Every structure is written in structure tokens, then in C-alpha cells.
Amino acid sequence: MIASSSLQSWLKCGSDNNLARVISLEFRRGRSKRFGSKMRFRNALGSRLFQWCSRENHTSVRKLLEVDGTSERSKLLKKVSVLMGYSNAQDLVEQQRARRESATELISVFKEIDFPEISAKFPCIKIGDASPIDLYEDSTNMTCKETVLSENLTNFIRGSGGNLKTAYEFPNECHPLRQTPTTADDASITEETSLMAHHISQEPAVDKEARPESLADAKTSDNSMLDKSIKCLPGTTSRQYRQLEDGGFHTVRKLLQHFPRTYADLQNPQGPIEDGQYIMLFGTVISSRGIKVKSTLGFLEVVVGCSIVETELSSSVKSSHSDAEQKTIHLHLKKFFSGTRFSSQYFLNCMSAKHKEGDLVYVSGKVKKALANGHYELKEYTIDGLEGEGEQSSMLDRRPHPIYPSKAGLKPNLLGLSISRALKLLTPDVDPMPPDVLVEFNLPNLFDAYMGIHKPKDRNEADFARRRLIFDDFFYLQLGRLFQMLEAVGTRVEKEELLYKCKNHELNTVGVDDWSPLTKKLLKALPYSLTPSQLNAVKEIIWDLRRPVPMNRLLQGDVGCGKTIVAFLACMEVVSSGFQAAFMVPTEVLAVQHYEHLTSLLNKFDGDDKPNIALLTGSTSTRESRIIRNGLKTGDIAMVIGTHSLIADKTDFSALRISVIDEQQRFGVVQRGRFNSKLYTSSSKLSDENASSDEASDSETFMAPHVLAMSATPIPRTLALALYGDMSLTQIMDLPPGRQPIETLALEGNDAGFKTVFQMMRDELKDGGKVYLVYPIIDESEHLPQLRAATAEFDSIKEKFEGYPCGLLHGRMRSDEKDEALSSFRSGETRILLSTQVIEIGVDVPDASMMVVMNAERFGIAQLHQLRGRVGRGERKSRCIFLASTPSTLPRLKVLEKSADGFYLANADLLLRGPGNLLGKKQSGHLPEFPIARLEIDGGILQEAHHAALKVLAASNDLALYPRLKVELSMRQPLCILGD
Numbered sequence: 001m002i003a004s005s006s007l008q009s010w011l012k013c014g015s016d017n018n019l020a021r022v023i024s025l026e027f028r029r030g031r032s033k034r035f036g037s038k039m040r041f042r043n044a045l046g047s048r049l050f051q052w053c054s055r056e057n058h059t060s061v062r063k064l065l066e067v068d069g070t071s072e073r074s075k076l077l078k079k080v081s082v083l084m085g086y087s088n089a090q091d092l093v094e095q096q097r098a099r100r101e102s103a104t105e106l107i108s109v110f111k112e113i114d115f116p117e118i119s120a121k122f123p124c125i126k127i128g129d130a131s132p133i134d135l136y137e138d139s140t141n142m143t144c145k146e147t148v149l150s151e152n153l154t155n156f157i158r159g160s161g162g163n164l165k166t167a168y169e170f171p172n173e174c175h176p177l178r179q180t181p182t183t184a185d186d187a188s189i190t191e192e193t194s195l196m197a198h199h200i201s202q203e204p205a206v207d208k209e210a211r212p213e214s215l216a217d218a219k220t221s222d223n224s225m226l227d228k229s230i231k232c233l234p235g236t237t238s239r240q241y242r243q244l245e246d247g248g249f250h251t252v253r254k255l256l257q258h259f260p261r262t263y264a265d266l267q268n269p270q271g272p273i274e275d276g277q278y279i280m281l282f283g284t285v286i287s288s289r290g291i292k293v294k295s296t297l298g299f300l301e302v303v304v305g306c307s308i309v310e311t312e313l314s315s316s317v318k319s320s321h322s323d324a325e326q327k328t329i330h331l332h333l334k335k336f337f338s339g340t341r342f343s344s345q346y347f348l349n350c351m352s353a354k355h356k357e358g359d360l361v362y363v364s365g366k367v368k369k370a371l372a373n374g375h376y377e378l379k380e381y382t383i384d385g386l387e388g389e390g391e392q393s394s395m396l397d398r399r400p401h402p403i404y405p406s407k408a409g410l411k412p413n414l415l416g417l418s419i420s421r422a423l424k425l426l427t428p429d430v431d432p433m434p435p436d437v438l439v440e441f442n443l444p445n446l447f448d449a450y451m452g453i454h455k456p457k458d459r460n461e462a463d464f465a466r467r468r469l470i471f472d473d474f475f476y477l478q479l480g481r482l483f484q485m486l487e488a489v490g491t492r493v494e495k496e497e498l499l500y501k502c503k504n505h506e507l508n509t510v511g512v513d514d515w516s517p518l519t520k521k522l523l524k525a526l527p528y529s530l531t532p533s534q535l536n537a538v539k540e541i542i543w544d545l546r547r548p549v550p551m552n553r554l555l556q557g558d559v560g561c562g563k564t565i566v567a568f569l570a571c572m573e574v575v576s577s578g579f580q581a582a583f584m585v586p587t588e589v590l591a592v593q594h595y596e597h598l599t600s601l602l603n604k605f606d607g608d609d610k611p612n613i614a615l616l617t618g619s620t621s622t623r624e625s626r627i628i629r630n631g632l633k634t635g636d637i638a639m640v641i642g643t644h645s646l647i648a649d650k651t652d653f654s655a656l657r658i659s660v661i662d663e664q665q666r667f668g669v670v671q672r673g674r675f676n677s678k679l680y681t682s683s684s685k686l687s688d689e690n691a692s693s694d695e696a697s698d699s700e701t702f703m704a705p706h707v708l709a710m711s712a713t714p715i716p717r718t719l720a721l722a723l724y725g726d727m728s729l730t731q732i733m734d735l736p737p738g739r740q741p742i743e744t745l746a747l748e749g750n751d752a753g754f755k756t757v758f759q760m761m762r763d764e765l766k767d768g769g770k771v772y773l774v775y776p777i778i779d780e781s782e783h784l785p786q787l788r789a790a791t792a793e794f795d796s797i798k799e800k801f802e803g804y805p806c807g808l809l810h811g812r813m814r815s816d817e818k819d820e821a822l823s824s825f826r827s828g829e830t831r832i833l834l835s836t837q838v839i840e841i842g843v844d845v846p847d848a849s850m851m852v853v854m855n856a857e858r859f860g861i862a863q864l865h866q867l868r869g870r871v872g873r874g875e876r877k878s879r880c881i882f883l884a885s886t887p888s889t890l891p892r893l894k895v896l897e898k899s900a901d902g903f904y905l906a907n908a909d910l911l912l913r914g915p916g917n918l919l920g921k922k923q924s925g926h927l928p929e930f931p932i933a934r935l936e937i938d939g940g941i942l943q944e945a946h947h948a949a950l951k952v953l954a955a956s957n958d959l960a961l962y963p964r965l966k967v968e969l970s971m972r973q974p975l976c977i978l979g980d
């Protein structure tokens with residue numbers, strides 16, 4: 001019957017308390033006395049409404065009273081309640097009850113308080129003698145509110161001729177006038193009006209220009225506005241508030257951090273519109289109607305008129321401007337509804353009332369030419385209302401129009417509207433960032449950034465704003481990390497030293513001469529000398545190990561570059577100073593390999609100062625693992641290499657000082673973090689005589705172990721920087737000398753392809769080489785008949801390559817079988833190893849010289865690069881052949897022929913997966929903390945943020961000079977990375 005939004009606004013204005021009370025009362029009366037209440041209700045409601053209606057001369061209100069004789073009372077109740085912003089009458093009643101209860105509670109609390117006693121205890125508190133206070137919580141927000149307030153008042157006084165929709169956008173909670181007791185009766189409207197007028201006349205005029213100057217006094221203003229509840233958003237109905245809350249938008253900040261997914265260009269296109277074209281146009285609603293076709297079918301038709309410039313395009317000559325013709329086209333947006341409920345005329349009317357004649361809207365969708373010229377039909381479309389003055393003017397200015405993604409079922413329109421409301425509350429002094437940082441790094445202030453991202457004047461402004469918001473994400477992350485580190489060190493001198501190190505980390509290394517005796521011995525035992533990168537890595541790590549702060553370092557280097565020995569040397573340094581080391585790897589095969597490798601090196605030591613090392617995996621027998629765990633607890637074992645068993649609850653260390661995590665990306669954050677729970681006590685050092693090299697102060701009782709994470713997965717430096725902090729990244733850039741490039745071939749796995757490959761294998765074997773055959777699956781599968789399986793091909797390969805013994809290795813084999821298979825291959829007992837991708841990580845057989853990967857398209861590029869890294873680890877020339885199942889998958893594999901650079905390949909992989917995936921789950925899953933940053937392109941901002949954080953901390957180690965920054969830092973979620 002009525003659904004006028006202006007009536008809704010009217011009802012929501014000063015009178016809603018009273019109206020709500022009437023409805024609530026009548027509703028309950030009607031419940032207890034079902035009959036005869038309708039008349040009384042209508043009379044009571046009617047008298048109120050007529051009273052207000054005559055005052056306002058509001059025709060829509062009159063319509064409300066035209067309740068036809070057959071209309072049910074409950075329906076009327078519901079309608080009025082919904083118009084007032086409640087979901088139904090029941091909801092309204094409950095809210096009324098809750099309000100009354102809280103008021104009663106408050107009164108009873110006051111009754112219970114013994115004021116004289118309190119006064120005696122706290123003489124400074126004067127009961128009943130409070131000085132007059134502002135109507136607003138904080139006067140800094142006053143300026144904005146006032147502007148809105150005065151406009152509202154003017155509109156109100158002008159009557160319904162003004163924009164009623166914006167005139168009463170104060171929710172109860174923060175409407176300045178709702179501060180009056182709820183018991184005020186309806187006469188309060190006039191009182192409120194006069195009070196409002198009085199209040200405004202008392203306030204000094206707002207000097208908008210003067211606002212930025214208040215910024216100078218950054219300490220007195222605060223950024224808490226951002227963390228206020230969305231309850232304070234002007235104009236938010238209780239329903240919208242609930243919806244926003246349910247969607248996770250609890251604070252103004254959360255809302256403002258919901259960034260537009262794109263901006264619509266409000267310049268309508270030039271040129272004729274084709275049938276089937278996807279258009280994005282803005283226009284004006286010409287009509288909106290809901291049509292009932294039959295009892296179970298109805299549709300909504302909104303006609304939007306759009307003005308476009310149609311040019312006469314000739315095929316060869318570009319039309320001149322004078323040929324352009326302004327033309328109005330009509331878009332018929334049709335939405336069908338089925339089912340009795342949704343095809344009722346009432347429902348359809350409600351739907352059609354959402355779009356009013358003259359509304360400015362933004363329409364996107366695929367058009368279909370209708371019969372009439374200049375008319376188009378759209379059945380799948382989105383229509384965004386451009387409500388509010390701001391947006392209308394942005395339309396006229398041709399500003400980019402923000403298009404918001406929906407979230408948690410919340411419509412983009414509601415989000416956009418709420419964000420606009422939140423922006424109205426923002427004041428320029430919301431920014432906690434020190435002004436000199438803004439100047440130095442050429443950043444807008446936070447107020448301008450939020451304005452710029454949500455209401456940009458042009459794309460450049462949006463870009464500039466985006467830069468600031470990304471900067472903030474990185475800045476607080478870096479600031480948090482550095483701040484934490486500084487907290488951990490004691491004296492000011494140490495803090496400064498640490499900061500100095502952050503700036504000049506290349507200076508902080510420990511030369512070989514200063515390494516501990518055990519480390520030097522291991523270095524001497526190596527059959528090769530370290531590459532410059534390896535040497536530098538060890539020097540950096542040892543410097544860190546001598547700090548009283550836990551190290552958190554990522555050692556990164558391409559496959560086969562020799563990370564393992566760097567980690568071994570670091571472990572020896574720790575063991576040498578009387579502590580324990582743990583080396584965790586993702587697979588048993590790798591654990592055994594590392595254990596054997598280290599044992600063979602230690603066996604070269606002369607004398608009896610060999611450290612006691614152990615291997616602990618899931619396959620270690622119960623008896624043996626009990627002995628090992630006991631040895632770790634007592635300190636008899638100085639170093640342990642193993643799998644997840646190392647972080648089992650029952651594994652306790654006596655003095656764990658370093659935990660190395662190989663292929664760290666294979667472990668979760670939680671698993672990595674569990675090492676930190678294995679604290680050590682400095683008092684329980686295994687031996688004290690070597691402890692001199694360790695500078696850990698005796699006063700420190702507990703410290704989390706140093707963490708050295710290793711990864712061959714090439715992640716961009718910027719990403720590493722973001723995750724691990726600048727000072728904690730070491731890269732090995734060079735490969736050991738004598739390595740030859742691996743010859744890579746991608747071939748189609750057809751008969752000809754296999755013939756070539758088998759011939760190459762024969763040549764290789766004849767030449768004394770060893771061959772890996774890698775299969776995607778272990779057993780043949782009915783569902784994937786095109787895939788070759790390791791076990792299924794074992795016999796045929798054996799037959800084909802008679803005289804060359806074959807081995808088999810896959811994940812379903814027992815641990816000892818796997819070790820056996822690998823050591824036979826290593827020793828040369830077997831020359832061909834049929835395997836699955838278990839060998840992908842870390843397997844090191846230096847003289848393996850050829851690899852053939854079956855159904856190679858089943859693997860990712862980065863994975864294939866890792867697999868390929870299993871060959872070419874010695875001085876022998878190696879080959880790798882990728883066999884594709886179909887010709888169409890060959891081009892992707894050919895990328896590997898061209899490059900052996902892990903970084904290049906990782907990027908190529910990213911691009912080949914398509915830009916759609918760049919921001920897909922996989923990517924954003926990595927960095928949920930950065931909603932808008934794209935590390936591939938925003939790395940520069942990250943560097944700047946890092947420098948800014950260093951600068952701020954250098955000026956004030958404990959942020960005492962920047963209290964607002966400290967508050968802001970605490971408001972942001974601390975990150976939990978690598979064992980933090």
C-alpha cells in the first residue's frame with residue numbers, strides 16, 4: 001500500500017520512539033484480547049499519525065491510514081514496523097522491551113549504589129555536581145557532525161520539501177538528541193527542535209580551512225574514531241546494523257577497509273551498441289513496475305534511460321566529432337519471480353518501489369536488442385543505485401564510481417552506503433602517522449587516503465590513496481616486528497646496535513677465524529670449499545647465533561645450491577658452545593640422507609670430540625626412540641635429525657638452541673612454532689668450557705631457540721621481506737663450481753617420443769650414468785587410464801633395459817625399503833630408479849645424470865623444476881626429459897627448456913596459470929594480511945615502509961614519542977609467522 005522511503009525517513013525521525021511505543025503496546029494488547037482490538041489500535045495509531053501528519057502535511061502518512069476494511073491488523077503492524085526499520089512487529093516489541101529493561105536495570109543499579117560512601121572514599125568525585133558536557137563524546141568530531149546537523153535542521157524546518165532521506169540519518173545511539181531520557185513524550189519533538197537550533201546557534205562557526213592545522217596537535221586528537229562501533233554511523237537502521245555486524249563489520253575501520261573492487265567509468269561509451277554486448281552505463285530510472293503474469297509468476301521491469309553518444313562509424317575513416325549524435329537509449333531490466341509469495345502484487349510493488357523515477361543508477365550487463373529502435377533488454381544485470389548527494393555529484397563530475405565487492409551476503413549497495421556514512425564521520429586528524437614520514441615518503445594522510453580510495457576525484461587520486469593504504473599494511477607489520485625485537489634486547493646501546501644492524505646488515509658477519517673449533521673442523525672435513533654465497537650465509541648466521549635474541553632467518557637458494565652444509569655448520573656452532581641442535585625435514589628419506597651425510601663428515605674428525613648425533617623419525621623403533629628421547633632430555637645427544645617426531649610432545653630437549661627447518665614451506669606455521677615451545681635454560685648448557693663464544697647473558701633464563709628455515713621454493717625477495725623481515729633473509733645466489741647446465745627436453749609422449757627417450761637412456765646407461773624415471777602415480781588407475789604408473793611399468797622397463805638393474809621407490813613402501821632402494825641407487829647397485837614424486841624434495845644422488853618425467857603436464861612448473869634439480873648435482877653433464885601426454889600441453893613444459901632459473905620459472909608459472917589466479921585463493925591465501933597489496937608490483941612500497949619503521953624506531957625505541965602509533969600498532973592483528 002505504501003512504501004515511500006520519505007515516509008520511512010519520517011517515521012524514523014523524532015517520532016519513532018512514540019510510534020514504536022504505541023505499536024508495541026497495541027500489539028501486546030491485541031495479543032491478549034484478540035477481538036475488538038483492531039479498532040482501538042487504529043484509533044490510537046491514527047490519532048498519533050494524523051496529529052503528526054497534519055503538522056507535516058504529509059500525504060504518504062495519510063495513505064498509511066487508508067487501511068482497507070479487509071486488511072489484517074497484524075499486516076498493518078508488520079508494515080509499520082518494517083517501515084520503521086525493524087524486521088517485523090515482534091522484533092519491534094522485543095527491542096522496546098530490551099530498552100525498558102536496560103533502563104530499569106540502570107535505575108536499580110543506581111539505587112544500590114551507596115553514593116555517600118563513594119564520596120567519602122573518593123572526595124574528588126562530586127556526585128550530582130557534574131560540569132556541563134558537550135553533546136558529543138569528542139569535540140574533534142564535532143565539525144563534521146555539525147555540518148550534517150545544520151543541514152538536517154534546515155531541512156526539517158523547511159518541512160518535507162527538503163531531502164527527508166538525509167534529514168534524519170541519526171540512529172538512536174548517536175543521535176545527539178536521543179541523549180534525552182527515553183521517557184520523554186511526543187512533545188519532545190518541538191523541544192528537540194528548539195534544543196537543536198539552540199545548540200547550533202551556540203556553536204562557533206566551523207572553519208573548514210582551519211581543520212588541517214589541528215593535525216599539528218597529533219597527541220591530543222586520537223584515531224579511536226576508526227575503532228568505534230558501526231552503531232555510531234548516522235542513518236543506520238537497527239536492521240542494517242545487525243546485517244553489518246553479522247558480516248564482520250564491527251568497526252568503522254573494518255568498513256573503511258572494505259575497498260572497491262573496481263571503479264566504474266561513468267563516461268557512457270561512444271559508438272553503437274551491439275546485440276549481446278556487455279555494457280556498463282549510467283542513466284536515470286524512467287519507470288519501475290512489478291507485473292503479475294499469473295498466480296505463480298511475476299516480473300519486475302525497470303526502464304533506465306541512458307544518454308550515449310552515437311557516432312557514424314565508417315569502416316576506414318574515423319568519424320569526426322561533428323558526426324557524433326547524442327542519443328537516449330532505453331534499457332529494460334527484467335527480473336522474473338516465481339512462486340505464489342514472490343509473485344504477489346504486494347511483493348512486486350515493494351520490489352518496484354526500490355527504484356524510483358528519476359533515480360540515478362549504474363547498470364551493467366549483457367544487452368539484447370528489443371524490437372523497438374533504441375530499446376534493449378537485460379535479464380542478467382546489476383543495478384547500483386547512486387544514492388546520496390555525493391554520488392550524484394560524482395556522476396556529474398564524471399568521477400570514477402567505486403564498485404564494492406559483496407561480503408558475507410551483504411549487498412554492495414549497503415556496503416557502499418555505510419562506507420559513505422563512515423566517511424562522513426572521519427576527521428582529518430584521524431591519522432596516527434607522524435607528518436614527517438608522510439612528507440618523506442610522499443604519502444597522503446589517512447583521511448585523504450580513505451576519501452581517495454572510496455570517493456576519488458579521478459583514478460590518480462585512487463592510486464595515490466591505494467599507495468598509502470598499502471604502505472600502512474607493510475609499515476605496521478615491519479614496525480611490529482622491529483618493535484618486538486627491540487623489546488627483547490635489554491639496554492639502549494643494544495637496541496641501537498640492533499637497529500644499526502637492520503640498516504647495515506652486510507656488516508654483521510663473523511669471520512671464519514672466529515668460528516668455534518667444531519665448526520672449523522667440519523669445514524675442514526668437507527671435500528670441497530664453500531662457494532662465496534655459502535660462506536657469507538654461514539658468517540651471517542653465526543653472527544645471529546651469538547645474539548641474545550632468537551634468530552628467525554630464512555635461508556633461500558635454488559635447488560642443489562648447497563643449503564644443507566650451511567645449516568650443518570650453523571648447528572656445529574651451537575653444539576660447540578654447549579647447546580643442542582634439531583634439524584627437521586619433511587620426509588624420512590631426506591632425514592636418513594642428511595643423517596648419513598653428516599655422519600660421514602663427522603667420521604673424518606680425528607680425536608674423540610665428535611658430537612653425538614641421532615636420527616629420529618616415525619620409523620625409529622619404540623625402544624630406540626625412547627633411548628634417543630632420553631638422550632635429548634639429559635643432553636647426551638647434541639644434535640638430532642628427524643621428521644615431525646622432533647616436535648612431538650614427548651620429545652624434550654635439555655638445551656635446544658637452534659632448530660633448522662628444511663623445506664620450511666612443507667610445514668605449517670603451527671608446526672614451526674612448536675619448536676619455540678621447546679625452551680632452553682641457559683643454566684643447563686651441556687658443557688660450559690666452550691660457552692665463551694656464546695654471548696648469551698647469564699641473566700637470561702629462557703629464550704626460544706633460533707630458527708633457521710630453508711627453502712628452495714623461489715619466492716620473490718619482496719614477499720620474503722614481508723614475511724620474514726629484512727634482516728632475516730639470506731640468499732645463496734651461486735651454484736657450486738663445476739656444475740653443468742641440465743639439458744632439458746619437452747617431448748610428446750607418443751611412440752616416437754618414447755623411442756627417442758629410450759634410446760637416450762640406453763646411451764646414458766652405457767656411458768655409466770644413472771637414470772630416474774618419475775611417474776605421477778604408483779598403481780594404474782581405472783579412472784585415469786592415460787597416466788603411467790611406477791609399479792605397472794617396473795617389469796617392462798626391466799625387460800627393456802636388461803643388464804641394468806632397476807629399483808622402485810614410492811611413498812607406500814616401508815621406510816627401510818625406501819632407504820634400501822635409495823642407497824642401492826646411490827651406490828650404483830641399481831642404475832635405473834622408477835619413482836614417484838617422493839624424490840622431489842632434497843634427494844641427493846650427485847652422480848644421477850638423467851631424469852625422465854612421465855605425464856609431466858600433471859606437475860606444476862615449480863614442481864618440475866624441483867624434480868629436475870635431482871640431477872645435475874655433480875660434475876657430470878645431465879639431461880632431463882619431460883614427456884607430455886598431449887601436444888596441447890607441450891608449450892607449458894617448453895618453458896622449462898628455456899630456463900633453469902627458479903625465480904623466472906615461478907613467475908612464468910604464475911603467468912601461465914592466468915591473471916585470474918594471481919589474486920586467487922592460492923595467492924591471497926598466502927597473504928591474508930594484505931588486502932590490497934600485490935607483492936609483485938608493490939615491492940617498492942614495502943621497502944619504503946621498512947625504512948620508515950626503522951626511522952620511527954630510531955627516533956623512539958619504545959614508541960614513547962609516538963603514542964598514537966603505538967595504539968594503532970596494538971589495534972592491528974599481530975602476525976603469526978614462523979613460530980612467532
Ligand SMILES: Nc1ncnc2c1ncn2[C@@H]1O[C@H](COP(=O)(O)OP(=O)(O)OP(=O)(O)O)[C@@H](O)[C@H]1O
Nearest residue numbers: 528529530531559560561562563564565712736842
Ligand atoms: N661448495 C660446494 N662445492 C661442491 N659441491 C657442493 C658444495 N656445496 C654443496 N655441494 C654438494 O651439492 C649437492 C647439493 O647440495 P644440497 O643437498 O645441500 O643442496 P640443497 O640446496 O639442499 O638442494 P635441495 O634444495 O635440492 O635440497 C650435494 O651433493 C653437496 O654435497
